[in-house]
Amino acid sequence: MSTETPATPVGGVDVAGDFCLSLLVLMRAYRTVVASALDDVPQGARGYQTLAVVRGDQQNQLALATYLGIDRTVTTYLIDDLVTAGFVERRLNPADRRQRKIVATTRGVNTLQDLQRQVRGAEVRLLEALGENERQSFRTLLSRVACGVRNVDLAAAPSRDRHT
Amino acid sequence: MSTETPATPVGGVDVAGDFCLSLLVLMRAYRTVVASALDDVPQGARGYQTLAVVRGDQQNQLALATYLGIDRTVTTYLIDDLVTAGFVERRLNPADRRQRKIVATTRGVNTLQDLQRQVRGAEVRLLEALGENERQSFRTLLSRVACGVRNVDLAAAPSRDRHT
DNA sequence: TATTGTTATACTCTATAACTATA
DNA sequence: TATAGTTATAGAGTATAACAATA
Numbered sequence: 001m002s003t004e005t006p007a008t009p010v011g012g013v014d015v016a017g018d019f020c021l022s023l024l025v026l027m028r029a030y031r032t033v034v035a036s037a038l039d040d041v042p043q044g045a046r047g048y049q050t051l052a053v054v055r056g057d058q059q060n061q062l063a064l065a066t067y068l069g070i071d072r073t074v075t076t077y078l079i080d081d082l083v084t085a086g087f088v089e090r091r092l093n094p095a096d097r098r099q100r101k102i103v104a105t106t107r108g109v110n111t112l113q114d115l116q117r118q119v120r121g122a123e124v125r126l127l128e129a130l131g132e133n134e135r136q137s138f139r140t141l142l143s144r145v146a147c148g149v150r151n152v153d154l155a156a157a158p159s160r161d162r163h164t
Numbered sequence: 165m166s167t168e169t170p171a172t173p174v175g176g177v178d179v180a181g182d183f184c185l186s187l188l189v190l191m192r193a194y195r196t197v198v199a200s201a202l203d204d205v206p207q208g209a210r211g212y213q214t215l216a217v218v219r220g221d222q223q224n225q226l227a228l229a230t231y232l233g234i235d236r237t238v239t240t241y242l243i244d245d246l247v248t249a250g251f252v253e254r255r256l257n258p259a260d261r262r263q264r265k266i267v268a269t270t271r272g273v274n275t276l277q278d279l280q281r282q283v284r285g286a287e288v289r290l291l292e293a294l295g296e297n298e299r300q301s302f303r304t305l306l307s308r309v310a311c312g313v314r315n316v317d318l319a320a321a322p323s324r325d326r327h328t
Numbered sequence: 329t330a331t332t333g334t335t336a337t338a339c340t341c342t343a344t345a346a347c348t349a350t351a
Numbered sequence: 352t353a354t355a356g357t358t359a360t361a362g363a364g365t366a367t368a369a370c371a372a373t374a
Contacts, residue, residue, distance in 0.1 A: 022310035029313040098332040129312025146186035148293025149193040262355040
């Protein structure tokens, strides 16, 4: 009740206005646009994100997995690759020896800074259709949506019950 | 040259403002939020998109694949499933008997309308963190970015050359 | 017993190439 | 010969479950 628009945009198709497809297109374009920048980063965008998170805060793998929204088994392989690349280290947490804190190496931090600059550039290209103010708006809105979604944790959507 | 911001947002990490992660979070949340609505649609969001495209314009499979950004081999399976579900039909194009035009059935059209309503509702929930005006802005900006990206075709990003 | 991390297995998704039929 | 569509095979990515070490 009281949805925003009439259900059917009669006449032609309004696919251009279709949120679902637009989001997919954006996602794919994003991957393409940052691909060359993240080519040498293990696991591409995922490795980059990990590096960005790890740089500021030293976290164990489970916390990292939760934050990035990936499985802890995946995290193992991911960190393996980042360690091999020399971007992060695993350090045993003396307080709880089950945990391994992930710490960015100097090389990792330097690489990250370099990557962030390149990724930023790629993002600007991606958002070329927008003016500078709009681009900033879009960034801000996206960020707020993501934060909101992250906090709410989508309690309204029982994805697990439906897995049959 | 003349990028928007200084490369490093010194101090803590600015992951909340990280476009890359935000986009991923949004994408995942979107999937989750529409999952129950699209549960009975073959191939989920992809089948839904296909139905939306097919409804307005009768296209052959190759054109469909191009538009949706998927491979033509994938399209075959996708259409197979949609046919099985009774949402679309394959019709031989008399003008060129190599082609199969994909046409939505009555049932497909009705289902689509129903789905669109549900998906719209889910999207509103997804964008809950935004006010109504902001929500509309976000939709519009996203749509424009997607269109821009689609037209430009990302010529600047040589993803194939880098495939080693 | 519960938790962190690792390993092994299986499953899904996607990409590549070979094939049929029409042009 | 080139194109539309199909089929088969292999690869990447992901999820599940079982395991080892520590609490």
